[in-house]
Amino acid sequence: MSMRRFWLGVATALIAGPALAQQPAQAPVPGWAVGRPEGSALAPHAPRLTVTPLAEVPVAAIRLPQGFQAEVFAHGIPGARTMAEGPNGTIFVGTRVIGRVYAVTRNPDGTTRVRTIAQGLTQPNGLVMIGNSLYVLAVNRVLRYDNIEANLDTVPAPVDLTAAFGLPTEQEHGGNHHWKFATLGPDGRIYTNVGVKCNICEFDRDRFALLVSFNPDGSGRRIEARGVRNSVGMAHHPVTRELWATNHGRDWAGNDTPNDTLIRVRRSGEDHGFPFCVGDWRDPQYNAGRNCSEFAQPAALLGPHTAALGMRFYTGTMFPEQYRNQIFLARRGSWNRERLSGYDVLVAHLDAQGNVTRLEEFMTGLRDDANQKFLDRPVDVHVMRDGSLLVSGEQMGAIYRITYRR
Amino acid sequence: MRLRSLVAAAVLAAALPGTAMGGDPARGAALAAERCAACHGADGRSAMPDIPSLAGQQPGFTTLQMILMREGIRRVPAMQPFVEGMPDQDIEDLAAWFASLPPGPPQDRRPRDAALLAAGEALIGPRNCAVCHLPSLAGREQMPRIAGQREEFLARTMAGYRDGRRIGADPQMNGAVAGLSDAEIAALAHYLAQQD
Numbered sequence: 001m002s003m004r005r006f007w008l009g010v011a012t013a014l015i016a017g018p019a020l021a022q023q024p025a026q027a028p029v030p031g032w033a034v035g036r037p038e039g040s041a042l043a044p045h046a047p048r049l050t051v052t053p054l055a056e057v058p059v060a061a062i063r064l065p066q067g068f069q070a071e072v073f074a075h076g077i078p079g080a081r082t083m084a085e086g087p088n089g090t091i092f093v094g095t096r097v098i099g100r101v102y103a104v105t106r107n108p109d110g111t112t113r114v115r116t117i118a119q120g121l122t123q124p125n126g127l128v129m130i131g132n133s134l135y136v137l138a139v140n141r142v143l144r145y146d147n148i149e150a151n152l153d154t155v156p157a158p159v160d161l162t163a164a165f166g167l168p169t170e171q172e173h174g175g176n177h178h179w180k181f182a183t184l185g186p187d188g189r190i191y192t193n194v195g196v197k198c199n200i201c202e203f204d205r206d207r208f209a210l211l212v213s214f215n216p217d218g219s220g221r222r223i224e225a226r227g228v229r230n231s232v233g234m235a236h237h238p239v240t241r242e243l244w245a246t247n248h249g250r251d252w253a254g255n256d257t258p259n260d261t262l263i264r265v266r267r268s269g270e271d272h273g274f275p276f277c278v279g280d281w282r283d284p285q286y287n288a289g290r291n292c293s294e295f296a297q298p299a300a301l302l303g304p305h306t307a308a309l310g311m312r313f314y315t316g317t318m319f320p321e322q323y324r325n326q327i328f329l330a331r332r333g334s335w336n337r338e339r340l341s342g343y344d345v346l347v348a349h350l351d352a353q354g355n356v357t358r359l360e361e362f363m364t365g366l367r368d369d370a371n372q373k374f375l376d377r378p379v380d381v382h383v384m385r386d387g388s389l390l391v392s393g394e395q396m397g398a399i400y401r402i403t404y405r406r
Numbered sequence: 407m408r409l410r411s412l413v414a415a416a417v418l419a420a421a422l423p424g425t426a427m428g429g430d431p432a433r434g435a436a437l438a439a440e441r442c443a444a445c446h447g448a449d450g451r452s453a454m455p456d457i458p459s460l461a462g463q464q465p466g467f468t469t470l471q472m473i474l475m476r477e478g479i480r481r482v483p484a485m486q487p488f489v490e491g492m493p494d495q496d497i498e499d500l501a502a503w504f505a506s507l508p509p510g511p512p513q514d515r516r517p518r519d520a521a522l523l524a525a526g527e528a529l530i531g532p533r534n535c536a537v538c539h540l541p542s543l544a545g546r547e548q549m550p551r552i553a554g555q556r557e558e559f560l561a562r563t564m565a566g567y568r569d570g571r572r573i574g575a576d577p578q579m580n581g582a583v584a585g586l587s588d589a590e591i592a593a594l595a596h597y598l599a600q601q602d
């Protein structure tokens with residue numbers, strides 16, 4: 001991507017801002033720090049982008065319900081986040097800062113092999129597999145790697161679909177919430193997020209804070225949901241085909257407000273309330289006199305600043321019947337909170353009408369409350385064909401596999 | 407030196423939430439003597455114009471930048487032969503070694519210019535430098551120590567961020583220096599270089 005274009009975007013944004021035009025010597029604080037109270041030392045946790053030796057992968061700390069076990073499926077994958085599986089069983093893994101896409105395959109002896117199949121990309125976090133083609137969404141760039149599983153050692157140049165998708169660029173996002181999550185809908189369309197271009201601000205509600213879908217060639221953009229601040233996890237219900245998504249609440253509005261949410265899109269295009277409301281919680285600065293009942297209500301509240309990310313419906317048969325078609329979702333864990341929250345995997349249990357009846361803390365042990373430390377940061381979940389569940393750990397560059405034995 | 411390295415490592419481990427960075431400063435010292443010292447200085451204080459000092463640098467910053475260079479995301483031609491294919495362990499060991507060295511100004515640091523110093527100091531607050539680099543300007547985790555860095559290197563780096571020739575892991579620095587004049591950058595660089 002062109003840094004010149006990026007810089008022009010920054011310059012344009014600054015020149016366009018009336019307050020800044022009057023005060024040319026004043027720079028904006030970094031996006032994440034807008035609204036930070038005086039004296040607060042909270043800041044995003046630094047990533048780890050180097051290989052973590054197997055002995056330091058904290059699998060032994062993981063706690064699960066009775067009958068479940070965790071093992072290390074693969075490691076040595078710095079920055080491992082999103083997962084997508086190819087028809088031959090390759091697990092593709094997306095990242096953010098390190099700019100790589102990995103392919104994890106199984107050796108005949110059951111161990112795994114990790115290859116880097118793309119690097120130097122800007123935050124290639126959106127992965128979706130359609131047939132034999134891997135789509136990589138790296139901010140606004142959309143790249144299609146055809147017949148990828150047959151070419152893991154010598155990856156051919158991808159087909160560039162960037163112009164067809166026309167997603168907002170990093171500079172149009174002001175460097176905020178520009179990374180993508182992507183999933184394939186039951187209608188054959190690619191579903192993804194366009195996050196808001198700030199922590200919270202006034203913005204074009206037809207361009208940002210959206211869930212959108214496209215035909216795989218980038219045509220036919222459709223707004224699936226408005227007022228969704230930033231979703232980095234979504235999936236379609238295997239029976240009702242409804243779109244569900246996780247959504248991040250804003251920063252700097254208190255330790256316990258607002259909640260991250262689980263949303264259910266009953267109607268394409270419906271409004272979920274950002275920046276005005278989160279459920280019945282009125283934003284203290286940006287409510288603009290709106291009545292929160294006019295917006296779609298969250299299916300569940302997922303805790304303040306927990307960073308709920310990847311989610312999948314459990315469609316396997318290995319786990320007990322009570323988990324069938326229930327939602328597993330990863331909470332990467334908080335930074336914008338004095339005491340850590342999240343760093344776990346939840347199950348949202350649904351009744352026959354699709355109402356969330358219970359949130360179960362399914363995978364815990366990675367958050368050390370006594371010492372206010374974390375051991376790893378779960379980002380995505382993936383249901384394997386044998387019914388086991390993969391959980392990616394970004395901080396340690398590992399993928400955990402959870403199995404069940406009666 | 408070994409004791410100081412151990413103390414530095416212990417302090418680092420306590421500061422990082424849940425992240426055990428496995429750098430071995432002793433191994434890093436050997437690597438640095440062979441590959442880095444010629445330009446960055448045997449004591450990590452660069453005596454060469456345009457080459458940054460690394461003594462006392464935040465290990466998270468050194469590690470991140472070397473990885474961005476190795477991955478082809480940050481392009482520095484002079485560094486390319488050194489980072490090409492470099493194993494993660496080497497990077498972490500080098501970062502731990504440089505972090506263990508006492509920071510300090512280069513021997514050829516020029517005398518203070520009172521007017522320039524004052525002009526630079528006046529920009530620190532409005533430009534929000536301390537939000538990330540801390541009031542001490544010593545940095546933390548992936549954000550660098552900028553106090554006592556070589557003046558011309560600081561100026562070139564800030565101009566690079568301003569002009570879009572450099573981008574970090576995120577565009578925060580590009581925003582922080584947007585719109586600065588060359589004279590303002592010179593003043594900021596002088597002020598930062600004069601901090602110990």
